Amino acid sequence: METPLRSSGPFWLLDPVGNTAETARHDVFRYAGGARAWQLPMVFGGVLLVASVLGGFTTDPTRFMNAYLIGWVFCIALALGALFFVMVHHLVRSHWVVVVRRIAEVTAASFPLLAVMGLPVVISMLTSDHNPFHHWTHPHEGDALVEAKDVYLNVPMFLIRYVVYFGVWSLLGTKLYRLSLQQDAHPDERIPAKQRWWSALGVPLFAVTAAFAAFDFVMSVDPHWFSTIFGVYFFAGSYWTFVAFLAFTLAWLRRTGNLDEVVSANHYLDLGRWMLGFTVFWAYIAFSQYMLIWYGNLKEETIWFTHRMEHGWQYHSAALLVLHFIVPFFFLLFQGPKKNPKWLAFWAVWFFVMEWVDLHWLIMPVYTTDVVSAGGHASTMGWMDAPTGLGLFLLFAGTIYWRLSRHPIVPVNDPRLGASIRYGHV
Amino acid sequence: MQAHTKDLSFTAHAGSYDEQAPLVQGGLTFHDVTEMVSVHTEKKTPLGWWVAFGVANLGVLIFLVSLTYQIYNGIGTWGNNVPVGWAWDIVNFVWWVGIGHAGTLISAVLFLFRQRWRTSINRAAEAMTIFAVICALLFPTFHVGRVWVVYWLLPIPNQMEMWPQFKSPLLWDVFAVSSYFIISLTFWYIGLIPDLATLRDRAVEQGKKLRATIYGALAMGWTGGNRAWRNYEKAYLLLAGLATPLVLSVHSVVSFDFAVSIIPGWHTTIFPPYFVAGAIFSGFAMVITLLVVARKVYGLENLITLDHLEKMNIVILVTGTIVGFAYITEFFIAWYSGSVYEKYQFFNVRMRGPFWWAYWTMFACNLFFPQFFWMKRFRRSIPFMFVASLVVNTGMWFERFVITVLSLHRDYLPSSWGYYQPTMVDVGFYVGSLGIFFTLFLLFLRWLPMVAIAEVKGVMPEADPHFYHHHEGDGHASHDAPQLARAHD
Numbered sequence: 001m002e003t004p005l006r007s008s009g010p011f012w013l014l015d016p017v018g019n020t021a022e023t024a025r026h027d028v029f030r031y032a033g034g035a036r037a038w039q040l041p042m043v044f045g046g047v048l049l050v051a052s053v054l055g056g057f058t059t060d061p062t063r064f065m066n067a068y069l070i071g072w073v074f075c076i077a078l079a080l081g082a083l084f085f086v087m088v089h090h091l092v093r094s095h096w097v098v099v100v101r102r103i104a105e106v107t108a109a110s111f112p113l114l115a116v117m118g119l120p121v122v123i124s125m126l127t128s129d130h131n132p133f134h135h136w137t138h139p140h141e142g143d144a145l146v147e148a149k150d151v152y153l154n155v156p157m158f159l160i161r162y163v164v165y166f167g168v169w170s171l172l173g174t175k176l177y178r179l180s181l182q183q184d185a186h187p188d189e190r191i192p193a194k195q196r197w198w199s200a201l202g203v204p205l206f207a208v209t210a211a212f213a214a215f216d217f218v219m220s221v222d223p224h225w226f227s228t229i230f231g232v233y234f235f236a237g238s239y240w241t242f243v244a245f246l247a248f249t250l251a252w253l254r255r256t257g258n259l260d261e262v263v264s265a266n267h268y269l270d271l272g273r274w275m276l277g278f279t280v281f282w283a284y285i286a287f288s289q290y291m292l293i294w295y296g297n298l299k300e301e302t303i304w305f306t307h308r309m310e311h312g313w314q315y316h317s318a319a320l321l322v323l324h325f326i327v328p329f330f331f332l333l334f335q336g337p338k339k340n341p342k343w344l345a346f347w348a349v350w351f352f353v354m355e356w357v358d359l360h361w362l363i364m365p366v367y368t369t370d371v372v373s374a375g376g377h378a379s380t381m382g383w384m385d386a387p388t389g390l391g392l393f394l395l396f397a398g399t400i401y402w403r404l405s406r407h408p409i410v411p412v413n414d415p416r417l418g419a420s421i422r423y424g425h426v
Numbered sequence: 427m428q429a430h431t432k433d434l435s436f437t438a439h440a441g442s443y444d445e446q447a448p449l450v451q452g453g454l455t456f457h458d459v460t461e462m463v464s465v466h467t468e469k470k471t472p473l474g475w476w477v478a479f480g481v482a483n484l485g486v487l488i489f490l491v492s493l494t495y496q497i498y499n500g501i502g503t504w505g506n507n508v509p510v511g512w513a514w515d516i517v518n519f520v521w522w523v524g525i526g527h528a529g530t531l532i533s534a535v536l537f538l539f540r541q542r543w544r545t546s547i548n549r550a551a552e553a554m555t556i557f558a559v560i561c562a563l564l565f566p567t568f569h570v571g572r573v574w575v576v577y578w579l580l581p582i583p584n585q586m587e588m589w590p591q592f593k594s595p596l597l598w599d600v601f602a603v604s605s606y607f608i609i610s611l612t613f614w615y616i617g618l619i620p621d622l623a624t625l626r627d628r629a630v631e632q633g634k635k636l637r638a639t640i641y642g643a644l645a646m647g648w649t650g651g652n653r654a655w656r657n658y659e660k661a662y663l664l665l666a667g668l669a670t671p672l673v674l675s676v677h678s679v680v681s682f683d684f685a686v687s688i689i690p691g692w693h694t695t696i697f698p699p700y701f702v703a704g705a706i707f708s709g710f711a712m713v714i715t716l717l718v719v720a721r722k723v724y725g726l727e728n729l730i731t732l733d734h735l736e737k738m739n740i741v742i743l744v745t746g747t748i749v750g751f752a753y754i755t756e757f758f759i760a761w762y763s764g765s766v767y768e769k770y771q772f773f774n775v776r777m778r779g780p781f782w783w784a785y786w787t788m789f790a791c792n793l794f795f796p797q798f799f800w801m802k803r804f805r806r807s808i809p810f811m812f813v814a815s816l817v818v819n820t821g822m823w824f825e826r827f828v829i830t831v832l833s834l835h836r837d838y839l840p841s842s843w844g845y846y847q848p849t850m851v852d853v854g855f856y857v858g859s860l861g862i863f864f865t866l867f868l869l870f871l872r873w874l875p876m877v878a879i880a881e882v883k884g885v886m887p888e889a890d891p892h893f894y895h896h897h898e899g900d901g902h903a904s905h906d907a908p909q910l911a912r913a914h915d
Binding site: 148152190200204207208215228229230231280282285288289292296297 | 694
């Protein structure tokens with residue numbers, strides 16, 4: 001019989017489980033980052049977001065809503081990467097990962113909050129044509145391609161899928177999070193099997209929902225365009241970003257003295273390998289998508305890239321090639337940067353920026369192209385784009401660190417914990 | 427261990443949690459492993475081997491007859507005809523290349539992922555890769571028609587200033603598959619060196635001079651010394667690093683053959699990762715087909731255990747489901763694209779067209795059938811997995827057939843629509859390629875250690891440098907008491 005974990009009462013949206021920090025069995029497993037670690041990002045994020053709303057939403061609501069969508073999808077990508085990280089390592093019974101897994105678990109427990117963070121987008125879809133999806137929520141007369149997709153691309157159907165995606169992700173994320181905290185408080189040998197069971201169920205559900213969410217939240221911003229690989233592309237960036245977030249968080253926790261001698265160079269090396277691996281994987285998927293469309297040269301497909309090769313977007317495209325792939329690839333090939341937490345933290349920040357640039361490049365050109373084709377002028381990088389995204393990310397990261405501060409930062413009773421610590425010393 | 431200074435000793439109990447069944451079972455010693463693998467290359471050739479070899483050679487004969495007939499008469503002896511210009515030749519090419527992928531995945535990718543269970547299956551899987559790539563290369567080679575000028579595929583400087591079309595994925599294939607073949611062969615050979623040296627040393631002991639000379643030359647003076655091992659392991663890691671991107675690139679390039687064109691059903695961006703997943707899927711199925719038989723016949727059940735087979739079945743489940751999800755994505759996007767040609771190809775031609783049976787065979791074999799592997803009972807049942815492995819490779823053959831032929835026989839112009847039927851020469855080529863594959867594989871089983879002896883020893887408890895501090899012996903055979911007897915208990 002499971003002893004239920006305390007609920008966190010009015011804060012259930014931010015953290016479904018009450019404070020369990022006392023279950024940390026050793027100081028090195030206890031959060032020692034101080035409250036400022038989550039307060040500062042929240043305050044800065046809040047300020048940036050308020051400034052963007054005041055300055056942006058009032059002057060150019062469509063652009064602001066696009067920027068908001070980009071920031072929100074960035075946070076979803078981060079949390080989805082975390083969810084996949086947790087599940088896949090449960091399934092392969094990974095040892096090394098145990099000491100860093102809690103950070104992934106607290107990130108993957110964010111989906112109820114993310115569902116709420118998406119409400120401004122939903123409200124904008126319901127109330128006005130100043131929304132990123134206006135090409136299909138308010139289609140032009142005679143847009144036959146969009147009309148043909150009406151059965152799928154309509155607001156009620158979108159909302160149903162929204163509920164399904166966040167329902168599935170929240171269920172998986174929260175369940176795996178609770179099981180892990182349960183293990184801290186009331187050790188039970190049967191928990192790893194349950195975690196595996198949920199992960200086995202979760203991976204196929206994850207694949208379908210993440211791919212279709214990528215179609216819905218990102219690809220359908222331009223409803224005329226389509227690409228079967230798009231879900232994989234989104235996933236590649238998503239996992240890439242989360243592994244960077246994990247490395248960054250560890251490097252920072254290390255400064256506070258947490259996890260000292262628990263997370264070692266070997267763990268960083270493995271995270272660095274994931275970062276390198278997914279740098280290559282992202283490039284492989286991006287190249288496949290680009291090359292096949294370029295080669296086929298069908299107008300209905302190439303137009304999407306054409307929009308990203310003109311009016312200043314060509315520099316973003318080039319930046320993606322050079323800074324999302326080539327530069328990090330050549331640095332992370334070497335062991336030095338992968339073993340060094342400071343270097344990894346540097347690359348992590350780099351990855352956050354590039355993932356955001358990538359999402360911005362996927363979404364924002366639809367808006368600027370609309371403006372330009374209406375005879376106006378739109379910069380590729382509006383002043384509110386980055387502050388909105390950074391504001392949302394900081395707020396979101398603040399909630400993750402707040403959650404982390406309320407629990408042991410390592411699954412202290414995981415039966416593989418010893419092996420994971422020893423892995424650092426071989 | 428520094429962590430102890432902080433008294434994390436309460437985490438120490440955990441070490442034994444995952445102690446599953448050992449990778450090598452039956453209480454074998456180092457010497458037993460050497461003995462039970464090497465002996466099959468040293469004993470008198472068994473009758474069963476000759477029978478199998480004879481059957482496989484019959485296949486080679488069929489191949490040679492079909493080949494002679496085809497070269498003499500031309501490509502028209504195949505069923506390929508407008509609009510179906512690519513058919514069994516390309517289907518078989520892709521099928522064989524795909525099968526090859528498991529070997530590289532097991533030997534290189536699982537090595538990088540530190541999956542110690544790979545050690546007893548990698549040798550045979552890599553051999554399978556090399557033979558499958560050889561079979562694959564037969565088809566495009568003879569599909570060029572005038573095979574005597576096949577070297578024109580290579581960019582060889584010539585006085586006519588004639589160069590291959592560098593923008594064509596067919597040329598990329600030449601580079602991708604040949605570099606794959608070269609790397610796989612090198613990787614396989616490097617891995618073989620310590621074991622070849624073992625066979626050499628045994629031949630010397632047995633007084634077989636010729637054998638010792640041949641294996642000696644192949645072992646390149648391997649001493650087993652510290653420096654030799656150091657260099658060996660560095661080379662092995664580097665080759666694993668080189669081979670890993672090849673697992674992705676080869677079948678991606680194969681998928682480009684289709685996907686760069688604008689034929690409905692071919693032109694879809696998910697092809698590269700989806701082909702790679704399919705390749706791994708079919709390759710693991712072939713490894714199961716081969717090893718389920720080989721481990722039984724050669725008495726290697728303690729090295730290639732049921733746990734190994736179960737893990738491979740899980741890979742089959744995962745990759746099969748990825749392939750199935752790719753099918754579903756293709757359907758969805760075909761509809762979502764709004765393109766009438768895409769919709770027609772997917773919803774009419776494939777599901778209800780003249781080849782509907784091929785389509786549904788593919789779907790059932792690849793997406794539905796592997797789902798049985800969710801249940802442990804099926805994952806660990808030898809008869810079931812053997813059947814499943816055959817079903818999977820049937821399904822994957824049909825997948826390539828569906829992609830190649832179904833898309834071509836209903837293209838943009840209804841006036842050029844047609845039907846496709848293979849000829850006896852097509853069948854002869856395919857059956858013949860199986861014959862070539864099994865001939866090569868049987869020769870491998872006969873002359874080379876089919877399990878990586880040195881690597882398997884590395885995952886046994888005896889490999890721990892402290893093992894003999896609290897265990898008797900030193901890991902070497904005592905000559906008066908042959909220990910192999912215990913292996914056959």
